Amino acid sequence: MAELRRFLGDAWLVAARDLRIEARSRVVVDQVVPFALLVLVLFGLALDADHRTLRTFAPGLFWVAVLLSALLAVHRSASVDQSDGTLDALRMSGLPPSSLFLGKAAAVFVQLVLLEAVLVGGLLVLYGVEVVDPVLLVVAGLLAGVAVAAAGTLYGALASGLGVRETLLPILLLPVLAPVLIGATRAFDDALGAAAVDGWAWTGLLAVAALVVTVVGALAHGVLIED
């Protein structure tokens, strides 16, 4: 029990650090969230569509925007630990890598949830959607957020230190998140009344994906940050 408290305490320490850094540098708030909204606008321009069409496609467009923005958020999260010898210092501190992973993933998760909330607002205003099932929307959004944050943190660490993280991270991360994209879109289809599907069944799939990715990430992180 004490070990679990220690473990969670360490994770909380790391998450608080990342969130504090974000609060000061405001990279996600100032740059990533506007980017996400920009993607929604671009879709609107490119599809040259009316509200009816946009409402049909809104769930898919939403999650594509989230995934693309998540790339930026994850990249930013990973670069915090690459600056000025902090990764060496982290290794020297003896902090368990799984706590490090959990803390970082939690911080990315918080940022993603914030992003999703703003984007839902964007959908309401720009695409004219209506929220039919808010509970489903929130649960699916949270679970998908966990999956994306965990997978992103895993691959963010993996792609680090190679000098090509910007280009390598997307091609590693996005295929793995294909089931999350499919599942979250279908869940949102149900929650926004865009299609007749069983959103809760899909949410179950999201839960499984979130769990698997989190466990694998925690186990693999130690291997990935070592030289």
Added chain:
Amino acid sequence: MADRYRDGVPVVDLRGAVALLGNFPALAGVDLTVEPGEIVLVRGPNGAGKTTLLRLCAGLVRPEAGSVEVLGHDLVHERRSVRRRVALLGHATGLYDDLTVVQNVHFWARAAGLSAEEATDRVGVAMVRLGVAERLFGQPVHTLSAGQRRRASLATLVVRRPELWLLDEPHAGLDQAGRDVVDVLIGDAVASGATVLVSSHELDRVAVLGPRVVTIAGGVVVDDTGRGDGGGSRG
């Protein structure tokens, strides 16, 4: 503090240690034994392997061949266990630019396993001892000068009270006051019974403490005053 490991066990015991940087053998067979409480100056030309030697002892570099034991831990098989007992000061600061000095030192203290109370106690003391100006405590690190950053960096290490200090050119890039602070640190470490390995080109400053001098060139120890003339292994 110096008695935290068994008596008679050297703090550092390297035999034929080989370490690679990529495919390049930075260390090509180092023999070195350091007893508890010693101060050792490591010197040699650039590219000789001094930094790699220190990182090897810190457990950050994997030994390719030979035997490496630090503080009784076998680093060939288990590198992580020794790290909390060792402090490595390199060229980088290990500080988060966006956080304040206090937040940084506090974070690293907690990360090293100190409780919140211990951290709070030690952080203030360390920063004062190392001469970090109080008006800077709440300033983000990126606003600090290089000298102040180095002091903050040292503070993050001091709070851990390590048994082995590995200092890689600690005086480099500092002004007179900054260098004095490093000397204070080394003095404190020695007084507390810790063991110190310093890599430096500033022989006169460190020589005052009367240390043993180990000379490294081409990845091997070519001279070692602690072992008599011409000690160490040469190809």
Added chain:
Amino acid sequence: MAGRDERRDTTGSRGSRLLGCAALVGLAALGVLAFVLTGPDVRIHPTTGEEFGQLDAVRMLYLHVPMAVLMYVSYLLCAVASVGVLVKRTPWWDVMAHSAAEVGTVLCGLVLVTGSIWGRPVWNTWWEWGDVRLMTTLVLFLLFAGYLALRRTTADPRRQARRAAVVALVAVLDIPLVNRSVAWWENRTLHQQSTLEELKIEDLTLFTLMFGFLAFGLVVCWLILQRFRVGWLEQAAIDHGIEAAIAERRGETSPAELDAAVGGRDGPAGEASP
């Protein structure tokens, strides 16, 4: 493989040449069987009396099905080898994982192509988003394309081996999730079930299919073997290079440099290091 003559300048050996010949013969025979000897899939509709069926497109299956199965086998081999990389840490596992992944990805690409060619007359389109297997294979291809891209980045070999192993394992673990999500997705569309079950698999058709497994099995074995040997030689060359570098490094410092480095220790300010 391990411990053999390092100065070999070719990856061939008597055994592998024999295997290669057998594979070629097998492929040729398969070609004859698939494209000449077996007939097209023509069936008579019970009520209208018309002919229907996949006609000549069915010939693609003799290539497609064995390759798909062997693709999964290769990727499974890669996954097992990746576990070996993380647990055992010897280079053998890493070279095997890389070889299996490369061969598997080539097969994956061919599966997609043959599947697309097969599907064209049946679906009237080159790509069918609704086909579960095709979609899963596409994602699998993308996953391992990422793996191969990672392997090509320059990094410390041991570190790269471990990272690649993690990518391979996550990819393999992801496949059931992908399969489930795509399958559920498909239930929404009015898409016909796989037509594989409808075929009359018997006699010559069955034999050709089985023979296809054998022929492609030989080819894949040969490919993995050759690829492994190339990787192994690369590894041996690197090891040899490291040993030479160590020896060179130890003899690196000339006597003059040595004196300069050592001689300063008695002086108050130390001589400038070279």
